[in-house]
Amino acid sequence: MSPDPESALAKVRELALALPETTERPSHGAPGFLIEDGKFFAYFCHDHHGDGETVVIVKTTGADEQATLIEADPDCYFSPAYLGSSGWVAMRLDRDDLDWDRVGDRIAINWELAAPRRLLEAGGR
Template sequence: MADTLTPSEEALERVRGIALALPEAAERPSHGSPGFYIEGGKFFAYFWHDHHQDGETAVVVKTSGLDEQTMLIENDPALYYKPAYLGPSGCIALRVGGPDTDWERVADRVAQSWELAAPRRLLEMGGR
């Protein structure tokens, strides 16, 4: 009998599929968690499950800055929160893995984060 995935494992597989579908995206651990980066460049997303025992399963992505981060949290605090360590730089965490996860919204935020991290040459080639 095949093992079934836990909700957090299912969420990681969904996030992994979204992130690795972007141009030149790759994965490697970052501080004990899966991190997604552009080869030869910057990280654009991290998958956290119970990071520092916070009880959350989330994908952490870049925003355009603290103003956007604040707006997202204020407009949808059930989805977004300020992640430890990366929050002061403007990153945002999206809760994932629950039955109501809007995966299209997650994919859009991951792609926006990729665009913020992508080198000009990738963006000039048409981006995502």
């Protein structure tokens, strides 16, 4: 059974805030997760602009990785409105076969993409 939006947000929050020097701040009406230096690495959205989706939006390394993820698993990944053109990808959280380890890995990868060198050199996550 897929999680309800509140449970999904709680799990995303748990995964994101477990990473070093991470905080949460609203961004465009949705919870955003950022490294304390100000770089966002994940957003949680539920029914954003009436799309009916519950997702976590994460950045990729670029258009090639974004396209690869979407092509490999279009039931999980899609290009989100507004952020998709900048290389971000949405992961559906309202699936019955949701793999939280996969979501956690993707959030952690994004943290690493956004983290300053000093955090990565200190051992990162």
